[in-house]
Amino acid sequence: QVQLVESGGGLVQAGDSLRLSCAASGRSSSTYSMGWFRQAPGKEREFVAAIRSSVTTWYADSMKGRFAISRDNAKDTVYLQMNSLTPEDTAVYYCAAAYRSGWSPSRWPTYDYWGQGTQVTVSS
Secondary structure (H helix, E strand, O other): OOEEEEEOOEEEEOOOOEEEEEEEEOOOHHHOEEEEEEEOOOOOOEEEEEEEOOOEEEEOOOOEOOEEEEEEHHHOEEEEEEOOOOHHHOEEEEEEEEOOOOOOOOOHHHOOEEOOOEEEEEEO
């Protein structure tokens, strides 16, 4: 069993930055591929970013250049640095872990464990 707990969300102004954290327990996060997804009100779950090992990353086109995913294996924690936030980034952000074969970074059904989500609200 793996538990994931997101933190770092909050209310910010447009143009601000936030860093989300996802702490894993049960086993080291280094044994999993990790991803971030988000879900805005009235919209479907959307891929944000994923990481495998400490250097291989994937980003949704709309996030690339503004967001950065990283991991600290010693702390069993994955991060999402978000810069230049806009109201369109308002959503609940979820971290997820995958270990199964056939994992695809942007496809949420291929992830096995999910956190509870953390709210990010960006005002104008």
